[in-house]
């Protein structure tokens with residue numbers, strides 16, 4: 560026999576109630592759980608946000624610190640660079656002074672009737688000049704060995720320009736000079752001899768840095784050298800090889816000697832040429848600075864060697 564639905568409900572009322580209660584309870588629990596989870600999630604999000612803010616702040620602080628450090632480092636580097644630069648400049652100056660001190664000061668000395676070389680002075684080393692450049696080939700001539708490469712280049716360059724140059728005199732010892740002076744005196748008389756072969760000129764020859772030029776045509780008649788093509792060529796080109804005319808025309812201190820050329824180094828010769836100045840017009844202290852670069856150019860640059 561079948562029970563009606565009403566009867567079933569009535570019969571199972573208690574069970575239904577319990578069942579409904581259980582369903583409700585589980586719903587409430589589920590809802591609570593969800594709310595709790597939501598709340599906890601929000602809390603976590605908030606904590607994370609706070610942590611993120613903190614990290615961002617720390618990062619910003621770090622960036623500021625880094626910039627400060629970099630700026631400080633930069634300052635230190637700038638200071639270091641300027642100290643290094645100053646130090647380098649000082650080292651440079653010391654080197655210049657050392658080179659000046661190590662170079663024979665006589666090489667750039669101005670000579671006069673009251674200041675001349677000691678009779679015992681001799682160049683540190685001498686080289687025999689290639690005889691093909693001599694006026695008198697059987698009378699060997701010598702020159703300061705470190706100046707020979709400069710002179711050789713000058714002679715070769717003149718030759719290439721078809722301006723043949725010859726040398727009539729170079730290094731002269733004190734004794735040789737004395738003999739020569741006596742000869743001049745005998746030939747020209749004491750007054751004239753003192754003028755063109757006296758104390759100034761002899762010192763430059765005794766240094767081993769000075770030569771008297773002539774040409775194959777003029778030979779020993781070098782007193783006419785001023786009119787030669789070779790002289791014009793020297794006026795335009797000798798300075799590039801470090802040679803200058805010690806006693807130019809109309810100079811205030813000595814007779815004109817167009818044949819007499821002294822080596823003063825590439826730097827000073829160029830300076831004198833560019834500024835149209837005479838060696839003997841310069842102050843001795845200003846000249847001495849060039850001792851630092853006196854022999855420069857012998858091993859590098861345009862200088863050729865034999």
Ligand SMILES: [Zn+2]
Pocket residue numbers: 728760764769770771818819820
């Ligand atoms: Zn001379």
